[in-house]
Amino acid sequence: MAEAVLTVVFAVLLLNLLAALLVCARRGMAGSWLLVILLAGTTGAALTGILAVQSDDGRRFLDVALVLTGTAAVTAAVRAALPRRSAE
Incomplete structure (x- = not known):
């Protein structure tokens, strides 16, 4: 049951x-790259x-999961x- x-x-x-990647690709949402990487x-x-x-x-697989989570966090x-860096 748990496997199902x-x-x-x-x-x-x-x-x-x-679905999220297709929507972002179709709409040409160049400004939402952060959303795609986080997702x-x-x-x-x-x-x-x-x-x-x-x-x-x-x-x-756990190592890969850790790398993906770290990539999203660093991004x-x-x-x-x-915004703070560009204001200086």
């Missing part, structure tokens, strides 16, 4: 990520976390600091 729930959650997250980082981390739980050797920090 994880599979459904995985599919929903993957569809959410693909890819956090959703990608969730997807790899689910893969880690479902696989026999999950350590590899958000850089974007948050950007």
Whole structure:
């Protein structure tokens, strides 16, 4: 039962990520690159976390999830600091 729930959650997250990327690509939202990176980082981390739980050797997937989360966090920090730097 738990594996079926994880599979459904995985599919929903993957569809959410693909739909968001398609919407951003179609509308030509060049200013929303931060949103795409944050969404890819956090959703990608969730997807790899689910893969880690479902696989026999999950350590590899947990490392990927950690890298994706770190990428999203660093990108958000850089974007948050950007207005302060340009004002100087």
